[in-house]
Amino acid sequence: xxxxxxxxxxxxxxxxxxxxxxxxxxxxxxxxxxxxxxxxxxxxxxxxxxxxxxxxxxxxxxxxxxxxxxxxxxxxxxxxxxxxxxxxxxxxxxxxxxxxxxxxxxxxx
Numbered sequence: 001x002x003x004x005x006x007x008x009x010x011x012x013x014x015x016x017x018x019x020x021x022x023x024x025x026x027x028x029x030x031x032x033x034x035x036x037x038x039x040x041x042x043x044x045x046x047x048x049x050x051x052x053x054x055x056x057x058x059x060x061x062x063x064x065x066x067x068x069x070x071x072x073x074x075x076x077x078x079x080x081x082x083x084x085x086x087x088x089x090x091x092x093x094x095x096x097x098x099x100x101x102x103x104x105x106x107x108x109x
Contacts, residue, residue: 001042004035004066006089013048017062022092025078028071028085036087041066044091064091 006024008016015021024046026032044067048060055061067090075083 001040003043003045004041004089005045005047007047007050010048013046013060013062016046016091016093017058019093022090023070023088024091025072025074025076025086025088027079028087032087036069036089044089046091062091062093064093067092 006026008024012021012024016024026036042065044064046062046064047055051060057063069087069089071085072088073083073085074088075081079086
């Protein structure tokens with residue numbers, strides 16, 4: 001099974017690594033729809049930017065189990081002042097306080 005590779009900004013990488021950010025947002029567009037809708041992955045590989053040689057695990061690369069995504073509408077400074085539709089990709093690290101999958105969250109509602 002394939003891996004989903006996502007390069008991200010350093011500040012967001014650090015938040016995910018430290019367990020304070022549990023979702024990575026990508027605009028809901030054709031590009032990301034083709035990569036997410038109807039697909040399953042074994043792992044999500046997050047990199048701090050584009051590190052040389054693929055990065056060092058825990059420092060510039062995080063390899064996490066694929067836990068799916070949810071479609072949401074959010075307001076975030078990165079996307080501007082208006083609400084935008086996004087794919088919220090689950091990236092909780094095993095030590096994160098909120099490391100439930102999107103399906104587990106839905107089942108608990």
